[in-house]
Amino acid sequence: xxxxxxxxxxxxxxxxxxVAGLAILAVxxxxxxxxxxxxxxATSIDWNFFVKSPVPAGESGGGVANAIVxxxxxxxxxxxxxxxxxxxTGLYLAEYGGGRLGWLVRFVAxxxxxxxxxxxxxxxxxWLVRPAGHFSAxxxxxxxxILMVPMLARxxxxxxxxxxxxxxxxxxxxxxxxxxxxxxxxxxxxxAGIVTGALVAVARIAxxxxxxxxxxxxxxxxxxxxxxxxxxxxxxxYVYATGPFEEWHRLAWASALVLMGMVLVLSIAARWATRxxxxxx
Amino acid sequence: xxxxHTRNIGDPAYRWILTGLALLLPLLLLAVGSQLAIxxxxxxxxxxxxxxxxxxxxxxxxxxxAAPMIFGTIVSSLLGLIIxxxxxxxVAIFLTxxxxxxxxxxxxFLVELLAAVPSVVYGLxxxxxxxxxxxxxxVPPLRALLGWTPFFKGVFYGNSMxxxxxxxxxxxxxxxxxxxxxxxxxxxxxxxxxxxxxxxxRWEAVWSAVLPYGRAGIIGAIMLGFGRALGETMAVTLVxxxxxxxxASLLAPAYTMAAAIANEFSEATTQMYLSALFAVGLVLFIIxxxxxxxxxxxxxxxxxxxxxxxxxx
Numbered sequence: 282x283x284x285x286x287x288x289x290x291x292x293x294x295x296x297x298x299x300v301a302g303l304a305i306l307a308v309x310x311x312x313x314x315x316x317x318x319x320x321x322x323a324t325s326i327d328w329n330f331f332v333k334s335p336v337p338a339g340e341s342g343g344g345v346a347n348a349i350v351x352x353x354x355x356x357x358x359x360x361x362x363x364x365x366x367x368x369x370t371g372l373y374l375a376e377y378g379g380g381r382l383g384w385l386v387r388f389v390a391x392x393x394x395x396x397x398x399x400x401x402x403x404x405x406x407x408w409l410v411r412p413a414g415h416f417s418a419x420x421x422x423x424x425x426x427i428l429m430v431p432m433l434a435r436x437x438x439x440x441x442x443x444x445x446x447x448x449x450x451x452x453x454x455x456x457x458x459x460x461x462x463x464x465x466x467x468x469x470x471x472x473a474g475i476v477t478g479a480l481v482a483v484a485r486i487a488x489x490x491x492x493x494x495x496x497x498x499x500x501x502x503x504x505x506x507x508x509x510x511x512x513x514x515x516x517x518x519y520v521y522a523t524g525p526f527e528e529w530h531r532l533a534w535a536s537a538l539v540l541m542g543m544v545l546v547l548s549i550a551a552r553w554a555t556r557x558x559x560x561x562x
Numbered sequence: 563x564x565x566x567h568t569r570n571i572g573d574p575a576y577r578w579i580l581t582g583l584a585l586l587l588p589l590l591l592l593a594v595g596s597q598l599a600i601x602x603x604x605x606x607x608x609x610x611x612x613x614x615x616x617x618x619x620x621x622x623x624x625x626x627x628a629a630p631m632i633f634g635t636i637v638s639s640l641l642g643l644i645i646x647x648x649x650x651x652x653v654a655i656f657l658t659x660x661x662x663x664x665x666x667x668x669x670x671f672l673v674e675l676l677a678a679v680p681s682v683v684y685g686l687x688x689x690x691x692x693x694x695x696x697x698x699x700x701v702p703p704l705r706a707l708l709g710w711t712p713f714f715k716g717v718f719y720g721n722s723m724x725x726x727x728x729x730x731x732x733x734x735x736x737x738x739x740x741x742x743x744x745x746x747x748x749x750x751x752x753x754x755x756x757x758x759x760x761x762x763x764r765w766e767a768v769w770s771a772v773l774p775y776g777r778a779g780i781i782g783a784i785m786l787g788f789g790r791a792l793g794e795t796m797a798v799t800l801v802x803x804x805x806x807x808x809x810a811s812l813l814a815p816a817y818t819m820a821a822a823i824a825n826e827f828s829e830a831t832t833q834m835y836l837s838a839l840f841a842v843g844l845v846l847f848i849i850x851x852x853x854x855x856x857x858x859x860x861x862x863x864x865x866x867x868x869x870x871x872x873x874x875x
Contacts, residue, residue, distance in 0.1 A: 289763050289766065290763055292763070292765060293763035293765035293766065297660050297765065299652075300655050300656045300659075301652075301656050301660065301661075302652070303648055303651070303656070304649075304653045304656040304661075304669065307650065307652060307653045307673070307735050308653075308672050308673065310676070310732045311672055311673075311676045314679065314683070314684075314687050314691075317687060317690075317691050318687075321690075365583070366583050369579070369580055369584070370583050370584045370586070372580055373580035373581060373583060373584035374584065376580065377577060377580065377581070378584075382581070383584075386585075386587055386588060388858060389587050389588045389591050391854070391858045392591070392851055392858060393587065393591055395790060395850060395853075395854035395857075396793065396847065396850060396851065396854075397792070397793025397794075397795065397820055397846055397850055398795065399795045399820045399824055399846075400594065400598070400793070400843050400846060400847050401594065403598075403823060403827060403839075403840065404594045404598065406827075407601060408597070427590060430587060430590075431587065434584075434587065458572050458573050459572075459573045460572045460576030460577075461572070463576065481678075484678055485678065487680075488678075488679070488680020488681065488683065489681075490680070490796045491681070491795035491820070491824060494827070494828070495827055515680055515682045518682045518683065519685070522682075522685065522689055522690075522800060523800070530690065533686055534686070534690075537683045537686050540680060541679065541680070544678050544679070544680065545675070548674070548675060548678050
C-alpha cells in the first residue's frame with residue numbers, strides 16, 4: 282500500500298472518530314439534564330407533592346396537585362379540538378392532497394410547525410381572553426390545540442400513506458363507498474401510527490409554557506373550572522425557577538422531574554405503538 | 563340514477579368535510595398574521611420604520627424601539643447555530659454512515675428525546691446548572707484567550723447572551739440532526755456505491771458524494787434550526803438577563819423578541835405599550851415564517867414527497 286493510500290485511509294479513520302466524538306458531545310447534555318433532574322428532583326418528591334396545593338412562600342410541605350390536574354385538563358381540552366382537526370387534515374392530505382390545495386395545506390402545516398408558540402399565545406389572548414375579560418383554561422387549551430394541529434396533520438398523512446393501495450382497492454372492489462373505505466379500512470389500518478402521532482403531539486404540548494402565560498395564566502389554588510385561570514406544571518416551574526426561595530427551587534426541580542416523566546412515558550408509548558405496527562406489518 | 567345519487571351522497575360529503583377541516587390551517591395562519599398586524603398597527607403607525615432601528619424602549623415616555631431585541635434575537639440564535647451545526651451534522655453523519663446498526667436506534671431515540679424536553683425545563687437547567695458551569699469552566703479560559711476582543715469584555719454576571727446561545731444550541735441540535743439525518747437517508751445508495759467503487763475511502767465517499775448531494779436539504783435543516791432558535795421563548799427568557807441593551811459583549815445581559823413579549827405583555831398597561839409588543843410579535847412572526855418557508859422548500863427539493871422531519875418537528 283502506497284503512502285498516499287495509507288494517508289487517505291488514516292484520514293478516513295480519523296474523521297470517523299471526529300464524527301463519532303461530535304455525536305457523543307451532542308448527546309451529553311441530555312444525559313447531564315437527566316442526571317440533574319433525577320438528582321435534584323427525586324429528593325424533593327414526597328406524598329405531599331402529589332396531593333397538596335402550594336402553600337404560601339416561606340412555608341414548607343406544599344405540593345403541586347393543582348398543577349398536575351391542571352396540566353391534564355388543559356391538555357385534554359387541546360386534544361378535544363386538536364385531534365379531530367389534525368387527523369381530518371391529515372386524512373385530507375393523504376386521500377385528496379394531490380392538487381394545489383393539498384400542496385398549500387402541507388406547506389402551511391410545515392411552516393406553522395416552526396411558528397413561535399408565544400405568538401400563538403398572544404393571538405389566543407386577543408381572541409379568547411380579552412373579549413371574555415378574564416384568563417381561562419379554555420383559552421390555554423385552544424392555544425395548545427393550534428400548536429397541535431400541524432404536527433398531527435403531517436404525521437397522520439405520513440401514516441395513512443403507508444397503508445398499501447391493494448387494501449383500498451380490495452375494499453372498493455367489495456362495493457364499499459370511498460368514505461367507508463377511507464375510515465373503516467385505511468384509517469383503521471393506520472390507527473397505531475395515528476395514535477403515535479397523537480402521543481408525540483401531546484408530549485410536545487404538555488410541556489409548553491409560552492402560549493399559556495397569557496391564556497391559562499396559572500393559579501395558586503386547586504381549580505377544575507375551565508372558565509377560570511388554571512395552573513400547569515410548566516407554568517409552575519417558570520414561577521418557581523424565577524422566585525427567590527430555596528424551597529421554590531426545590532419544588533421547581535421536582536415539578537420538572539414529574540413533567541419530564543410524563544413526556545418520557547408518552548414518548549416511549551409512542552415508540553412502542555409504532556414498533557408493534559412494524560412487527561405486525 | 564336517482565337511487566344511485568342518494569346512495570353515494572356519503573362520498574362527496576366526506577370529501578367536503580375533510581376539505582373544510584384542511585382549510586382551517588391556512589385560515590388560522592392568515593388569522594394569526596392579520597390579527598398581529600391589526601394589533602400592531604397603532605405602534606407601527608406612530609413609530610414607522612424607526613421602530614426597527616431605534617434602541618429606546620421606554621414605557622414611561624411611551625417611546626418604543628425594538629432594535630436591541632431584534633439584535634439579541636439574531637445574535638443569540640446565530641451563536642446557538644455556530645455551536646449546534648457541527649454537533650448536529652456529527653450526529654446525522656454518524657447515524658447514517660458510520661454507526662453500527664445496533665447503535666442507530668438507541669442514539670436516534672436519545673436525540674429525539676432531547677427534542678421532547680420542554681423548553682422551561684431547559685431554562686431551569688440553564689439557570690441552576692449551565693450558568694454556574696459557564697462561570698467556573700467556560701468563561702475564564704474564554705476570557706484569557708479572547709478577552710482582548712470586544713466579544714468577551716466586561717463582567718460576567720451569569721445571565722447573558724452567551725448562556726442563551728449555549729442553551730439554544732443544546733435545544734436545536736436534535737431538530738437539525740433529525741432533518742439532516744432524513745436528508746442523508748434520502749441520498750441514493752448508488753451515490754455512495756459509485757464513490758466507493760472508484761476507490762474512495764468511506765470518509766471520501768461521505769465528503770465528496772453524499773454531502774454535496776444533500777447540500778440543499780442540509781442547509782434547509784440548518785435554517786429550520788435557526789427558525790426554532792429565533793422563536794424560542796422560555797429557556798431564553800430564564801437565562802439571557804432581559805435587558806434592553808445592544809452591545810458586542812457576549813458576557814453581558816441582552817434581550818430577545820420572544821422574551822420581551824413573555825416578560826412585558828402582562829405589564830403592558832397602556833394601549834401603545836401593548837401595541838408595541840404586538841409589533842414585536844409581528845416582526846418575529848414574519849421573520850420565522852419567511853425562514854421556515856425557505857427552509858421547507860430547500861428540504862422538499864431533496865427529499866420530495868417524504869414527510870421530512872415530521873417525527874421530530
